[in-house]
Amino acid sequence: MNNPLILCRDLTRQYKMGAVTVHALRGLNLEIATGEFIVLLGPSGSGKTTTLNLVGGLDRPTGGAVLVGGEDITRYNEKQLTRYRREQVGFVFQFFNLIPTLTASENVEFALKLNGSNGRSAASRALELLDIVGLRERANHFPAELSGGEQQRVSIARALANHPALLLCDEPTGNLDVKTGHQVLQAIRDLNREEGTTVILVTHNTAIAPMADRIVRLSDGQIDSITVQDEPELVAELAW
Ligand SMILES: Nc1ncnc2c1ncn2[C@@H]1O[C@H](COP(=O)(O)OP(=O)(O)OP(=O)(O)O)[C@@H](O)[C@H]1O
């Protein structure tokens, strides 16, 4: 692969739990191209979240390297890592993690202001992003006044606020029914296609996998197999 956006090289992560060492990752090697849509599949405990956290700079590996655009982020100090996360990565989690006392729009604006946007430009960009995820009419709702799928779409809008190169999603549809899950996946796929955002989406749900450009299967902290899909299925065709 020429100039991959992400290169994980011999990545290991161990946790010392008293006398026991848990091997969460046992030497993961993976290249991801700019604009790819990767689905990371694997059973519970196989190392999916660990991988995502290392690529997103939320955690540091025990060994190996994570190169992003050629730079080894595992060598970054805390300040550089914070900046990397803020400027280059968007996170979407299973539990939407919205700030309950802020409206949908304010939740998105908050992320923009952390990166130095002023009030007016943050407000207009927030509306633009809510529009992309189909929620312009819900901009003034508080999280408690939104459905689960709507909350998740707000969190996607927030994750994309600063045009991250990389969107990391951990079970983004884990708490959603089929229909709202499809809407959320469609929103993520649209952003991937239209803005060229590279996506790594972690899931247990094998029914989601056909929409990926590549399916990476993890097992016990290692890559089990990788499937390339030249013609990924449309979200609307996913049967789940
Ligand atoms: N902070 C931690 N301390 C100790 N062990 C941990 C920690 N985080 C993860 N582990 C262990 O590392 C392994 C991989 O965990 P990880 O969270 O990456 O799995 P996962 O594939 O995301 O699973 P799930 O599908 O259940 O979310 C597991 O065996 C887990 O128990």
Ligand SMILES: [Mg+2]
């Ligand atoms: Mg997990």
